[in-house]
Amino acid sequence: MIQGYTKIRWQVTISILFSWLCHSVSAQIHYSIAEEMRKDSVIGNIADDLGLDIKQLSSSKLRIVSRASEKYLYANVDNGNLYIKDRIDREALCGAEASCHLTFDAVVENPFNIFKIKIEIQDINDNSPRFFHEMFSIEIIEAALPGTRLALQSAEDPDIGLNSIQSYKLSDNQYFILSERVRLDGSKFPELVLERSLDREKENVHILTLTAMDAGNPVRSGTALISVIVIDANDNFPIFGNEIYKVSIQEDIPINTTIVTVNATDKDEGINAQITYSFSKTSDNIHHTGMFIVNPITGDIKTNGNLDFEVTRNYELSVQAKDGIFVSHCKVLIEDLDINDNVPEIVINLLLSPIPEDSKPGTMIALIEVHDLDSGDNGEVDCEIIEIVPFDLKLSSDNYYKLALSMSLDREKQAYYNITIVATDHGSPPLSNRRTIELEVADVNDNPPMFIKSEYIAYIPENNLPGASIYSIRATDPDLGDNAKIIYTISTKDTEKLSTSSYFSINIETGVLYAQRSFDYEQDKGFQIQVNAKDHGSPSLESNVTLIIHIVDQNDNIPKILYPSAENGGSDGYEMVPLMSEPRSLVTKVVAVDADSGHNSWLSYHFIHVSEPSYFIIGEHTGEIRTSRTFQEKDTLKHKVVVMVKDNGDHSLSSTVTLNLFVANNIQQAVPKLNNHIENEDLQSNLHLYLVTAVVLISLLFIVTVMIGIISKCKGSKHLSTTFGAVGTNIYPQVDSRMLSMYSDGSLPFPYSYNVCVALDSAENDFSYIKKQQNVHVDNLIDADDSGLGDENLKEALPATEQ
Structure with missing residues (x-):
């Protein structure tokens, strides 16, 4: 056994060297191992054979991708070794096939690559030959001549080559010897050959031991007891028309359909020529015979269940014909033909979601495996994306497709993608399957806060309440989360005035602007403020906008009369009017100003106290006082008028001034009138x-x-x-x-x-x-x-x- 294992190791070593040479050309590795190796046994070092750096295996995310091999194998990313994960039984895995392989893909993500690895499973002699019946009986007519052959039950050994059945041996006896015959397919079956004539009256039953042996190391064997019953009469065997029947059927054939008819003939007559057909119950036929039935009289073989090419592709039936005593055997080989009855399967082996919106074109998003259980053209599959999306689907290796980014993304335009992948085979008619991948685009801070306008203008009435909100300005950021949270600040370029904080404040979260003090239009006509909006992203982005604030005037100042001046303690003004003045002659002009602006500073002039009839008129908008008619000697020589100056504001304000107008031709006449007027003022007080x-x-x-x-x-x-x-x-x-x-x-x-x-x-x-x-x-x-x-x-x- 040790010598055999050394031979196997030598074969593995040669296979690895050969696979290394192949890898340098085709990126494939071949290993050869014996079945039944212990769990955690080392097959080989994938990292060395693939030329990978063992230190980078962990970051490269080496893994095995296979439907079947993952059950038996695993790779260690720490040392790069490929290990046995579970017991590998070649016979259970491949049956009686001449060669047995495990094929899988080694996937490396960083950088992305796929390697084909093929492991050949070598047979060892781990199964002994076995007869289906450990004890069976046959009958022989006593009249049988020496040289008569009796077909015996064949033993079965699931091993192959030398490890399968190589010879049979019969126990020592006086009447029979063992002969081996070879069928057309190369299989051997034993025959019992009569060497001496039988005498039923002396011995009607002969007990023999049949031994089947293989050529393995060590040699394994199996035995069965044969009871030979000697009978009279029937001395002819049924003979099949063919030793092997071959037939091909499609897997969708209906149940109870006749697929082949076996026929055997017997030279005997009467009851000895009546043949009955049945299946020989061997270990290889246990599962197969359940799918078929044979008519015992006609030999018609019909289907008894639904066939499935993907489960079993070939069936081998052993049919026996018995005429009551003698039995003959034949084989029926049934080939199951594939039809396109399986839709392609789509498996997402790797998916990167969410994907940052700033990912570069060519970034791999997903690794997709497509598999079809059918064979031939029915198993050939093409994949495509049916939507118009910024992604490409490229064939990577055999049945693997790589989904990659084809152009730049913008989460603010589209945050989610539903990518529908359709896999269609080449069958007739073709079958297809689809799978939708939901891909989320992750936000990055690529948008600064934006204001709707490039410049904002606000109008605030003066005499406002300190602390009241006066304006609201907002910016928007199409990003998400912290990338969209905005902080507002204000500043000003005017360094000569007080700081902006003494005039205004802003809510950093809402952008609402508040007045810190009451404004006076006559002092400040307006302000220009720089509003800054900055998000919380990393790195943060910001933008600015100019806010122009105009202080709106209110009518809060009364008109101020500049002439005649009231600086003399409130006494009236005096003006001399020539006695010979023509009508509409200018006497004097009341001059007034208003600190307000606009309508609030539009002034009008009116008389509110004048003698009747009036000798004077005043210009409503100019304040000019003119004579209304010619004076006469009999007319009053002194006139007192009160002029009201009124602004045009809502809730107008006004001021008044009193004028004393003396009608005289010269200043000499006006002086005594002025003195008398002063004296009269004293008299009026009494x-x-x-x-x-x-x-x-x-x-x-x-x-x-x-x-x-x-x-x-x-x-x-x-x-x-x-x-x-x-x-x-x-x-x-x-x-x-x-x-x-x-x-x-x-x-x-x-x-x-x-x-x-x-x-x-x-x-x-x-x-x-x-x-x-x-x-x-x-x-x-x-x-x-x-x-x-x-x-x-x-x-x-x-x-x-x-x-």
């Missing part, structure tokens, strides 16, 4: 005192009048007229009424004479003005600019006295 005094005097006069009236009643009515005449006597001399008007300040001046009459009837007024001399102009008693005594009651009373 107006209330004068009125009170007048009321007291009138009350005293009334009391005196009542008392006089009572006295007069007592004395008689004849003295009445003289009494009243005394009361009406003028106290003061007559004065020109125009001169009185010059000194008027809105109150009644002295000296002036009034004629007073006390009404005797209670229904009448207490006082009545009595008509004075005709040369006295009553109309000039009251200044047209003064109010207080020029009421309607007084005007109505004057004409009444004239009647």
Whole structure:
């Protein structure tokens, strides 16, 4: 046994050297090992034979890819050795085939490559010859002549070559010898040859031992006991028309279809010529005979089950013909023909998902294995991708395809791909299968935050509330996760002003802008801010945008009158108007400004206190005061006007100024008028005192009048007229009424004479003005600019006295 194993090792060594020579040309490695090697036995070093660096095996991800070989073999990525994983039984793996191989692919990922490895399984003599029946009987007619041959049951040995059955041996006896015959296919079967005539009356049963031996080292054998029963009569054997019947059928043949008919003849007659057909039960036929049945009378062999080419391609049936005593055997060889009844299988051996969107074209995405159980053209498969996607499918090695990136990806345009791979065989009709690969594209930070506009403009009214939100600005980032999270910051290029943080603040997450203080349009008309948006990616990306903020003016400033100036403590302005001025002559101009802007600074000028009739007009938009008509000698020489300057804002604001206009031809006439005006201002301050005094005097006069009236009643009515005449006597001399008007300040001046009459009837007024001399102009008693005594009651009373 040791000597045999040394021989096997020598064969393995020669095979490895031969495989190394082949590898240098075809990238294939061949090993030869004996079956039944112990688990974890070393077959060879793949790394050395493939020329790989053992230190890089782990990073290269060496692995075995095979449907069947993974059960029996495994590779160690630490040392590169190929080991036995499980017991390899050549007979269970390959049956009676002359050669037996295990074929698999060694896949290396970094860099990607596939190597074909073929391992030849050498047979060892691990099976002994075995008879299906360890004891069986045969019959022979006593009349059989010497040289009569009796076919015996063949032994079976699943080994091949010298390890299979090589010879048979019969135990010593007086009547029979053993003969071996060779069939056309080379198989041997034993025959029992009668050497001497039999005498049933002396011995009707002969017990013999049949031994089958192989030529292995050591030699193995198996035995069976033969009981030879001697009978009379029937002395002819059934004879088959063919020793071997061959037939080919398709695997989709219906059940109970006759595929072949065996026929044997017997020269005997009568009952000795009646032949019965049956299957010989051998270990090789146990599984095969279940798929077929034989008609015992006709010899028709029919299908008894569904055939499957992918399970069994050939069937061998042993059929025997028996005429009651004698038995003959023949073989029926059935070839199962393949049809295209299997769809291709698609197996994803390697899939890289998700794949970064910045992967370069040519990057391998998946390793795909395509397999079809059919054979020939039915097993040839083509693969393709049916969608238009940025991926290519390339044949890598035999049934392996490599799915690789064909162009650049952009996750923001498409984040997922459904790649449908269709595998179609070359059969007729062709069969196909499809498999969908769901591929996710992983995000990388390749997009900076983007603003919708290149520049933003905001309008903020002045006098805003500090801390209030004033604007919202947002940027978008089509990336995902941290790559899309944005932080907002602000800055300004204006270094002369205060820092931006003293004016504005921004929410770093939402981009909402807040005012830190209340703005004044008159101080700051606007700001230019740089808003920065920066994502959280690595490395981070950012972008900027300009935000222009305009402060919107509000009407918060009253008009300021520059001329006439109010710096003299609020006293009125004085202007001289030439007496000979033409209508619409310019007298003066009120000049005012408003610190606001726009509509809020549009000013209009109006008179709010002017004498009637008006001698002057004012330009609403210019503030120019002009004469409205020509002056006459009788006209009032002094005019006081109040000018209101009003802006055009919503809820307009206004200021007023008082102007005293003196009508005079030169400055010499204007000076005394100005002095008299100043004195009249002092008199006006005592107006209330004068009125009170007048009321007291009138009350005293009334009391005196009542008392006089009572006295007069007592004395008689004849003295009445003289009494009243005394009361009406003028106290003061007559004065020109125009001169009185010059000194008027809105109150009644002295000296002036009034004629007073006390009404005797209670229904009448207490006082009545009595008509004075005709040369006295009553109309000039009251200044047209003064109010207080020029009421309607007084005007109505004057004409009444004239009647």
